Amino acid sequence: MARLVIVSNRVPPPRATGGVSAGGLAVALQSFVEPGTLWFGWSGRVTEKPSGKPGFADGQGVTYATIDLSSEDYDRFYVGFANSSLWPLLHFRLGLMRYRREDFEGYLVVNGNFADALMPMLRDDDMIWVHDYHLIPLALALRERGFNGRIGFFLHIPFVPASVLEALPPARDLLRALCAYDVVGFQTHTHLEDFLDCARRFTGFAVEGQEVVTNGRRVRAIADPIGIDAAGFARVAARSAGTAYIQRVRDSLIGRALAISAERLDYSKGLPNRFEGFARLLSRFPQHHRHISMLQIAARSREDVAEYQVLRRELDRLAGDINGRFSQFDWVPLRYMTQTVARTKLAGLFRAARIGLVTPLRDGMNLVAKEFVAAQDPADPGVLILSQFAGAAEELSDALLVNPYDPDAIAEAMHVALEMSIDERRERHAVLRRAVFDVTAARYCNVFVDALRGA
Template structure:
């Protein structure tokens, strides 16, 4: 029987379920069956290379992990993955910090992943690799003689050739992506950007179906939007909204409308512009003062990098200025916290929120937008304000779409959400929920696995537009 092997940079171990489980663990719950293997980094760092693979099993699933040395963590993860690839893939070339030694470490760690994984593989395994940390992994496995079906899914945006080629070694990374049988993206826009890069950088003509041949291998690029279990999340939100945490939050509002933002503390999330927008709302619409309380939850991340340290200082400053200008003795307009909140608790908060402000400058998908919609009371739903540059915007067109770089536009959308009629809120929510309930996590897994399981593709000679 064919076994699914999932590979990600960080493996969510069984002990990390619940509060610590990330979006990937939730999204892949429908794909992982007893007998599956999940492989990747343990999250531990060591002073020296042990070359040991740790194995544990839970509910029939095997979790295999390796540790990284401090040098590997710095070069592979902090410096290249998050210091070069992350800003590149989010269109932030001014923050791109490339160092050739970090790139070598990135490739070396991928080579190490491949060697450790190969020892665990069975001949009929299908392998599903996730995200930008592991772009070269497929090529490294092929170099070791692995001929299994291997798919790759990118959870960030992908950029057009003019941006992609700003990265030194870009062609090497693009060539590595072509070692996969399936390359998946959240949206048709990202998929097209990848295919445009293949054409412009590698000189390969691609088919209208996203298929092309490279070095005797047929590659299929697909758009496959990630989702959530909408019905389950809705039921959880309804139950948790009656719990003590939601009750405490509701009591603290003193009858005011709750606006909520939930993000990782990251420069791609547009948080400074969002904070400025709150001040603009209060300045431009004095009638909205004391009518709204904004709760921003921004869990800390990647605190080793200077860009994130600068972001946190900037947010502290804007939040302080906004609250200093507009707060009254019994009302604070902006509540800002950097501690993580459990997903179950957030579900209840989403249900009682009159609006969610999801305004990343760029985002691969953004599941918070989908969770907020799923959590709403169908009889009295809130309003989703969504960046037009989030992947979710290509599906969720019934949201109030805004330019996240325009604080005044965000402020006007917030005012509109506060004053929107119940009828319009219900109509917009019904359309949005239809999308969220259709493009679920289960559908995401089934679509990708249906492509990955196919073996009927026949490699053809590539059509060259120019020599490479």
């Protein structure tokens, strides 16, 4: 059987006890990765003069191979084009997109360096699965170096319509690079259709059904929503609910309902709008004063990107304003923290919460929404409030869907959730739970790899 080679921007370091550390991609793939797999990517280290030769580690028969980046490569590839051009563009934030030709050139250079380091490790019959926007040109770089085997690509974040994509100067180059893959996967059917439309408009290639026909290659596009290990997360949540940590949280609430949000501190997540929505709840529905506490966990990320620094200052100001306006001597309505919380503790917090607030302005999928559903006690479940612009909304339509740009809509949904009868909560949760337990991480992996095997 062909060996699976996974390529991602960051490679999860193997733990001494086996397996990999928790992270979105690592958690999704860990049950699928088996002995013999090669996982390749950036080490996360920035060094003065990278050698370009991979370092190796082994975990339960899986080989983890990594290379370092130079500071110039890091600035141009990672901070520059990937996170200052592609990330805002693909999240529909054209006003935040910054493009420089030298950054795009650095992006191509690093993808070429990845290909140079990976090629000596490849076998002719390997199947390569490349992940996310950092590595769009990698298949083209590997083809130029002589690899003719199967290569698939999965985009974990949204794709955009042609009218948005064309704002990026090298959009056509990136679309042609995507067409060097055999299979290209997206989180939702909307993202898939937008890709096919862009390929039709900008590449000159023909589109037949869900395939792009290039010079000598048929590129199959699929919608393959990512999932979680729902049963495993539910077990973790049930165990965590009985820990001293969660008991301390319950004691601190003094019987109040808990609304929880947890994500990276990122402008795509709609955090200022969410804070304003909570403030609108307290101003428009004063009957909830002293009966609800909101916990916002927003782990710091990409602190060397200016827009993230601005966002953090704005959230600090909004949190202070909300608590200054509404706090009483024995009630602080908004609890805001920017440190990382362990996944096991998050599972217990989700189970203890009456409301899960997942309101990104745009998201490829959003696994927090699925984790919140999986964590709930079916006998007394909480209510999920979900952005209509998260990919998860395509599957989780029985959540309370909101437009995240409308703080009043968020406030009204929170009010509905707090007033909702237990019968309606159970009914909604049962439908959501079926969806989360059907579309799992294992299913996501199997669908994609089966498509790649058939390429």
